Amino acid sequence: MLTVQNLTCARGGMPVLSDVGFTVEAGQALVLRGPNGIGKTTLLRTLAGLQPTIEGEVDYPEDQGAYASHADGVKAALTVLENLQFWADVYGQSDVAADVLPGGTAGQPPAAPPGGGFTPTRGRGLPSVLDAFDLDDLRNRMGGTLSAGQRRRLGLARLAVIGRKVLFLDEPTVSLDRASVSLFTDWLKAHLAARGIAVIATHIDLGLDAPELDLTPFKAAPDMGGGADEAFL
Amino acid sequence: MIALLLRDLRLAVRAGGGFGLGLAFFLIVVVLVPFGVGPETELLSRIAPGILWVASLLAALLSLDRIFALDYEDGSLALLATSPLPLEGAALMKALAHWITTGLPLTIAAPALGFLLSLAPDAYLYLLISLLIGTPALSMIGTFGAALTVGLRRGGLLLSLLVLPLYVPTLIFGAEAVRRGADGLDPTGALILLGGITAGTFALMPFATAATLRINLR
Amino acid sequence: MSMWEYANPKLFMGWTRPVLPWLFWSAGLCLAVGLVWGFFFTPNDFRQGSTVKIIYLHVPSALMAINAWLMMLVASIIWVVRRHHVSALAARAAAPIGVVMTLIALFTGGIWGQPMWGTYWAWDPRLTSFLILFLFYLGYIALWEAIENPDTAADLTSVLCMVGSIFAILSRYAVLFWNQGLHQGATLSLDKEENISDVFWFPLLVCIAGFVLLFIALVLMRTRTEIRARRMRALQARAARA
Numbered sequence: 001m002l003t004v005q006n007l008t009c010a011r012g013g014m015p016v017l018s019d020v021g022f023t024v025e026a027g028q029a030l031v032l033r034g035p036n037g038i039g040k041t042t043l044l045r046t047l048a049g050l051q052p053t054i055e056g057e058v059d060y061p062e063d064q065g066a067y068a069s070h071a072d073g074v075k076a077a078l079t080v081l082e083n084l085q086f087w088a089d090v091y092g093q094s095d096v097a098a099d100v101l102p103g104g105t106a107g108q109p110p111a112a113p114p115g116g117g118f119t120p121t122r123g124r125g126l127p128s129v130l131d132a133f134d135l136d137d138l139r140n141r142m143g144g145t146l147s148a149g150q151r152r153r154l155g156l157a158r159l160a161v162i163g164r165k166v167l168f169l170d171e172p173t174v175s176l177d178r179a180s181v182s183l184f185t186d187w188l189k190a191h192l193a194a195r196g197i198a199v200i201a202t203h204i205d206l207g208l209d210a211p212e213l214d215l216t217p218f219k220a221a222p223d224m225g226g227g228a229d230e231a232f233l
Numbered sequence: 234m235i236a237l238l239l240r241d242l243r244l245a246v247r248a249g250g251g252f253g254l255g256l257a258f259f260l261i262v263v264v265l266v267p268f269g270v271g272p273e274t275e276l277l278s279r280i281a282p283g284i285l286w287v288a289s290l291l292a293a294l295l296s297l298d299r300i301f302a303l304d305y306e307d308g309s310l311a312l313l314a315t316s317p318l319p320l321e322g323a324a325l326m327k328a329l330a331h332w333i334t335t336g337l338p339l340t341i342a343a344p345a346l347g348f349l350l351s352l353a354p355d356a357y358l359y360l361l362i363s364l365l366i367g368t369p370a371l372s373m374i375g376t377f378g379a380a381l382t383v384g385l386r387r388g389g390l391l392l393s394l395l396v397l398p399l400y401v402p403t404l405i406f407g408a409e410a411v412r413r414g415a416d417g418l419d420p421t422g423a424l425i426l427l428g429g430i431t432a433g434t435f436a437l438m439p440f441a442t443a444a445t446l447r448i449n450l451r
Numbered sequence: 452m453s454m455w456e457y458a459n460p461k462l463f464m465g466w467t468r469p470v471l472p473w474l475f476w477s478a479g480l481c482l483a484v485g486l487v488w489g490f491f492f493t494p495n496d497f498r499q500g501s502t503v504k505i506i507y508l509h510v511p512s513a514l515m516a517i518n519a520w521l522m523m524l525v526a527s528i529i530w531v532v533r534r535h536h537v538s539a540l541a542a543r544a545a546a547p548i549g550v551v552m553t554l555i556a557l558f559t560g561g562i563w564g565q566p567m568w569g570t571y572w573a574w575d576p577r578l579t580s581f582l583i584l585f586l587f588y589l590g591y592i593a594l595w596e597a598i599e600n601p602d603t604a605a606d607l608t609s610v611l612c613m614v615g616s617i618f619a620i621l622s623r624y625a626v627l628f629w630n631q632g633l634h635q636g637a638t639l640s641l642d643k644e645e646n647i648s649d650v651f652w653f654p655l656l657v658c659i660a661g662f663v664l665l666f667i668a669l670v671l672m673r674t675r676t677e678i679r680a681r682r683m684r685a686l687q688a689r690a691a692r693a
Contacts, residue, residue, distance in 0.1 A: 013602050014688065048315050050450055067315045071308025077247040078240070089236035090316050162316075228602045229685035231460050231536050232678065377614065381594065381607055391590075391597050395611065398586040399618045402625040409629060426628070430621065441614050448606045 001025055002047075002166055002197050007056030008220065009039065009046040013228030015054060015220035016042045022213055024197050026165075029188070029208050032201040034215035040201035041070070043215065044168040047199065060197070066164035068172060072155035076144030080135055080154055083143055084126055084161050091162035126161065132187050133157040134180070148175040156184055160191075167191070169200040181206070234322045237313075241330035244303075255292045255335040256342055262288040263346045274351045281350035282360070282411035288346075289339050289364060290400050293371040296335055297396065298389045300327050300379040301446070310383075314450055320443035325435070328369070328376040328442075336368030352415065359414030363427060367407040370431040373438045374399045380445040402430050460678050463537045467671045474668035481661030489654035502566050507655060509559035511662035512552045513577075516584060519549030519666065523591070524616050527609035537674065539605035540681065542612065543595050544673035548666060550588045556581050576623075576630045583622045587615050601681060 007020040016039035024030045032040045045051045047058055048067035074083055130136045133153045138146065146154065152175045159167060173181050185206050188198060192208075200206070246252070266284050267277060304310040313323055343364055344357050352360065378396035382388030410423035489507035526542035529535055560578050561571035572578070594611055598604035 012600055014692070045311075050311060050314060052451070063317060065315065067312065069308050069311055071306075071311070073307055073309035073312040075240070075244060075307070075309065077244050082240075082243070086236055086240045087312075087316075090313075090318050092317065158312075228536075229681075229688060232682040232685040233689065381611060382597070385597055388597070391593055394586075394593055395590040398583055398590060398622070399615070401583055402618065402621040405622075405625040405629045423628075426625075437614075437617070441610055445607060445610055448603060448610070451603065 002060040002199070003057075004047070004059075005057045007043075007046070007058060008054040009042050009051060009056075010054050010228075011039070011042040011045075011051065017215060017218045018055075018220040020056070020215070020218045024199065026195040026197060027192050029192055029198040029200060029210035031206070031208070031210050031212045032199065032215055033203075033212050038215045038219060040215060041170050044170050044199065044201055045069075048168045060166045064165040065168065066159060066162055066166070067168045067170075068155060068159055069170050070174070072151050073158070074143045074146070074151045074154050076142065078143055079140050080130075080143065080146070081126070081139045083154060084129065084157060087158045088126065088161045091164070093161060093163050129157050129160045132160065133183055149177055149180055152176055153180055153183070156187075160187055165196050167196065167198045167200075169198060169202075171202055172200060173202060173204055173206070234318060234326050237318065237323055237326040238330055241327065242333060245330065245334045252334055252338050255295055256338045258295055259288050259292040259339050259342060260346065262291060263349060266350070278351040278353055278415075281347055281352040282356060282415060283408045284350060285343055285347060285352075285360060286363075286367075286404055286408040286411070289336075289343070289368060290371060290397070290404060292339055293331075293335050293368065293375055294393055294396065296331065297375040297379045298382065298392050300331055300376055301383040302379070302388075305383050305449075310446070311450055314446065320446050321439040324376055324380070324439045324442035324446070325373075327379075328373040328435075328438075331376060332369050332372035336364075336372050340364040340368055352411075355417055356411050356415035359420050359424075360411050362424060363407040363410040363420075366424065366428050366431055367403050370403045370427075370434045371400060373431075373434045374403075377438045377442045377445065380442045380449065383446070384449050403427065406430065460537055460682070464675060464678060467675055471668060471671055471675075474664055474671065478661050478664035478668055481657050481664060483661075485654050485657030485659075485661050489651075489658060493651055493654060502563060505559050505563045506651075507658045509556060509563055510655060511659045512555035512559065513581065514659060515662050515666050516549055516552040516556050516581060518663075519545050519552055520584065520587070520612075520616070520619070522670070523549065523612050527612040530605055531609050531613075536605075536681070537678070539609070540677040541670060541674045542608070543605075544677050545666075545670045546588055546592050546595070548669050548673070550585065550592070552662075552666070553581055553585045553588060557585065574630065576627045579626045579630065580623050583626070584619060587619055591615065601684070 002024040004023070005021050008018040009016055009020070020043065022030060032043065034040055042051065044067065046053055048065055050067070075086075078086070127136075130139055133156060135150070135153060135157060138150060143151065143154070152172075156172055159169075172184060176184065181204075185208065188206070188208065192198065200210075263284060266280075266288075270276060270280070301310060304313065314320060340361060343360055344352075347357060347360055375396055378392050378399070381395060382392045385391065406423045406427040410420040410427060413420040413423060486507055490504050493504070523542040523545050526538045526545070529538040530542065557578060560581070564573060564575075564578075565571050591608055591611060594608050595604050598607060
């Protein structure tokens with residue numbers, strides 16, 4: 001479960017949002033809405049731990065968070081498979097890199113739960129991830145030769161591989177065509193069905209049955225205190 | 234952590250000239266010196282330890298600004314910061330990758346270049362040992378400098394200005410060790426102090442580097 | 452009021468305003484008295500002639516060059532721990548003063564050395580250490596200039612100052628090792644551990660006091676300027692957001 005209370009977050013020393021509060025239960029998603037520049041990215045970065053909070057609390061199970069930004073983090077000089085394998089290794093998921101078939105087979109890692117393919121704390125095996133994000137025939141292509149949409153799919157596939165429960169996603173569907181968007185939402189629904197959590201900033205309708213949070217009311221007042229400049233004003 | 238090391242090594246190799254560039258620069262600098270100071274063997278032999286060490290320093294500097302810049306630009310640094318890998322470990326692995334692609338080839342090639350500079354025969358062994366002990370410190374200190382300037386466009390020159398003064402102790406002890414070896418004196422003192430600096434660097438710099446990265450990622 | 456209260460920018464501007472003129476005047480007085488006394492009213496040294504009088508500039512400036520860095524280190528630590536803006540700005544303000552002090556020390560060191568060594572520059576441990584200190588200062592100032600966001604700049608330069616201090620100390624000893632090894636015994640010493648008799652010592656003390664007061668005055672003055680600049684920046688940012 002993710003709880004946020006009285007959160008005031010800042011970017012570049014300026015308070016951006018103030019007094020944000022919400023709760024997201026396991027298995028739920030939250031969609032962040034608001035005009036450009038309102039602070040969706042800042043909020044997600046603060047939740048992920050990249051920005052310190054000015055005030056307030058963020059609470060979710062330790063070591064269960066993961067962040068996906070505008071930038072894909074795809075290395076041009078590595079193949080699709082190598083990119084994914086790297087993140088699997090970093091997140092300690094390399095033991096599920098072997099094929100995981102629905103239902104499991106003898107000698108494999110613990111059988112995947114029924115109706116799915118994975119639990120949020122264990123990533124999906126690489127082959128099934130490649131399949132789920134339609135990257136299989138691209139598996140040996142260099143990251144630098146991918147189109148924007150393919151790179152984005154790869155960036156999202158990383159989320160499937162790392163096996164983290166609480167996801168903070170910043171405009172995940174940028175550059176994706178309709179087919180890819182539905183691939184992503186299928187995976188996201190499976191993630192949520194397995195009691196994962198997702199906080200997503202997006203402008204489009206993902207077709208999730210998820211509550212929306214408009215951030216406009218939380219915009220920090222221009223003369224609000226707590227910023228780096230406050231002492232000088 | 235090893236995954237990061239291997240990834241960076243792979244990237245360095247594929248980036249074209251990963252291993253070769255620093256080495257080529259090293260060679261060029263060493264070859265340029267006789268043109269600058271004259272071909273007299275006696276003179277060259279006396280300044281050879283210093284030249285080799287300074288050239289190693291400069292060659293190490295070359296690839297420093299790439300250590301974090303690429304990851305910063307394509308967003309992977311932020312992703313690494315939110316991953317289970319501690320930033321201190323990441324800094325250490327980055328320094329190690331830099332050393333393997335720059336410092337280590339330099340160390341291996343140095344005796345050959347020492348030959349070009351008429352380095353005294355007794356000094357070759359100490360050249361190898363001093364570079365082997367000292368170049369990791371150059372990589373680690375350089376990694377810290379790279380973290381300081383990671384967000385800057387064209388931070389390369391500033392990086393050099395910040396890092397070169399930090400290199401002075403390593404340079405002094407390293408070159409001194411080779412010189413003493415060349416003169417037939419005992420270089421152990423210098424080597425031990427050199428090793429001490431390297432060890433201290435590896436104990437301290439990962440933390441300073443990680444703190445710096447966190448600041449720059451905000 | 453606890454001492455930390457004085458670190459608030461507005462309060463800082465408040466209490467420094469009346470204090471500054473006093474500081475400048477006392478600095479000027481001490482320097483005038485010390486230098487005139489030292490240059491004109493002390494006997495020439497038996498060995499070194501009249502050029503030894505340059506120590507009245509060299510020693511205080513060398514002391515301040517080091518103390519400026521120490522002050523920057525303390526201010527950096529205070530910034531990192533307590534995030535007092537005035538502290539960070541004071542460190543930034545002190546750096547150029549430290550550079551100038553270092554340059555004066557190097558320059559006067561050369562003038563002192565010339566009659567003894569026959570050259571204006573020699574790579575003796577002390578001068579070399581000051582040269583390295585000069586480079587550290589340059590890097591520190593350059594980093595401040597290069598970073599756009601003031602708080603990020605304060606953080607990064609604080610880390611640099613702390614790491615740099617460790618390496619500065621290391622360099623000091625490395626340089627001793629480096630020079631001793633080559634010039635066994637022929638130490639060209641500008642050591643003030645030399646026996647300086649009282650007749651030299653008192654004017655020297657006055658000069659040192661003058662330099663210290665001057666340093667404090669200059670740092671406070673420059674910090675005030677930094678605060679004003681920062682305030683302007685804050686006001687512009689607020690206007691831009693509104």
